[in-house]
Amino acid sequence: MKRILVPTDFSEYAENALKTAALIAKKNNSEIYLLHLLDLPNQMNDAITAGSSIPEVMLFIKKANEKLQKITEQTYLDGLTIYTSVQFEKAFDGILTFNKKNEIDLIVMGSHGTSGMEEILIGSNAEKVVRMSEVPVLVIKKDAKDxxxxxxxxxxxxxxxxxxxxxxxxEFTKAFNANLSLVTISTPNSFKNTLEAEQKMNEFVKNYEIENYSLHLFNDSNIENGIKNFSKKINADLIGICTHGRTGLAHFFNGSISEDLVNHISKPVITFKI
Incomplete structure (x- = not known):
C-alpha cells in the first residue's frame, strides 16, 4: 500500500479523507496523490481539446493549484510525500483513469455523514468508483482525529x-494490528446452518496466518442490516466488504447488498474488488 489517491473538492469531507490517508501513509510509508478534477463547461473543454489556452481555463487551473499547494502545507501532512494534480475530467472517469495511470494501491474518499456523497462525489459517482475500482476504496464519514x-x-x-x-x-489489517471479526450474515432468504457456516469459515481461514481474529455467524432480516447491527454490537471502527463489478456493491451470500450501505452507514467502509 505505497500509493494512496485522495480525490478532493476542497470540502471538509475531502479533508477528512486526506487526514485519514495521512494516518495510513505514516503507518505504511506511503505516498499520497491529491487529485482535483475540473468538470468545465463544454465550450471550455472544446478549447482544451483544440489546444487553446483561454483565460477562464487558465484561471481555473491557477486557483486549483493554489488551493492544492495550501493543503500540502497542513501540519498533519508533515514528513509525507505529496503529489498534486489537476485534471479536466468528470469525477468518476477521472478517478479511475488516474488510478490506472499511477498504479494506485488505495483510494480514500470523503462522504457527507450518513446522507450520501457530496460535491465531486455526488450522486452515482461514488457508487461507480466503489463498484468499478480495481483497488480498495475507503469511504470516510468523519474527522480523522476520532x-x-x-x-x-x-x-x-x-x-x-x-x-x-x-x-x-x-494487508490493510496488519498495518494497524487490528482485531479482526470475520462474519457471515444469515437471513431468512439465505439461511446458514451454524455448524456448516462455522466449518466453512474455519476451512477458509486455515490457509492464512492471522492473529487477533474471531469468527461469527449473525442472523438478521437482510444482509445490509446484519452488517450494520453486528458492527454496532461489537463497536466496530471499520467495516470491510467485497464488491462485484458486474452486479454492484458487495455481491456475496448469493445476493447483493444495497448500494446504499456505503452512503447510509455512519462508520468508515472499505471495499475490496472481487
Whole structure:
C-alpha cells in the first residue's frame, strides 16, 4: 500500500479523507496523490481539446493549484510525500483513469455523514468508483482525529471468489494490528446452518496466518442490516466488504447488498474488488 489517491473538492469531507490517508501513509510509508478534477463547461473543454489556452481555463487551473499547494502545507501532512494534480475530467472517469495511470494501491474518499456523497462525489459517482475500482476504496464519514482501526469487521460468504479481496483485506489489517471479526450474515432468504457456516469459515481461514481474529455467524432480516447491527454490537471502527463489478456493491451470500450501505452507514467502509 505505497500509493494512496485522495480525490478532493476542497470540502471538509475531502479533508477528512486526506487526514485519514495521512494516518495510513505514516503507518505504511506511503505516498499520497491529491487529485482535483475540473468538470468545465463544454465550450471550455472544446478549447482544451483544440489546444487553446483561454483565460477562464487558465484561471481555473491557477486557483486549483493554489488551493492544492495550501493543503500540502497542513501540519498533519508533515514528513509525507505529496503529489498534486489537476485534471479536466468528470469525477468518476477521472478517478479511475488516474488510478490506472499511477498504479494506485488505495483510494480514500470523503462522504457527507450518513446522507450520501457530496460535491465531486455526488450522486452515482461514488457508487461507480466503489463498484468499478480495481483497488480498495475507503469511504470516510468523519474527522480523522476520532478514527481508530482497532476493531475491523469483514463480512463475506468466504467463497472461493473472495480469496483475492480477502488477501488485500489482511494487508490493510496488519498495518494497524487490528482485531479482526470475520462474519457471515444469515437471513431468512439465505439461511446458514451454524455448524456448516462455522466449518466453512474455519476451512477458509486455515490457509492464512492471522492473529487477533474471531469468527461469527449473525442472523438478521437482510444482509445490509446484519452488517450494520453486528458492527454496532461489537463497536466496530471499520467495516470491510467485497464488491462485484458486474452486479454492484458487495455481491456475496448469493445476493447483493444495497448500494446504499456505503452512503447510509455512519462508520468508515472499505471495499475490496472481487
Amino acid at each position: 478514527l481508530k482501526f482497532e476493531n475491523f469487521v469483514f463480512a463475506s460468504d468466504f467463497s472461493e471468489e473472495t480469496v483475492i479481496p480477502f488477501k488485500k483485506m489482511l
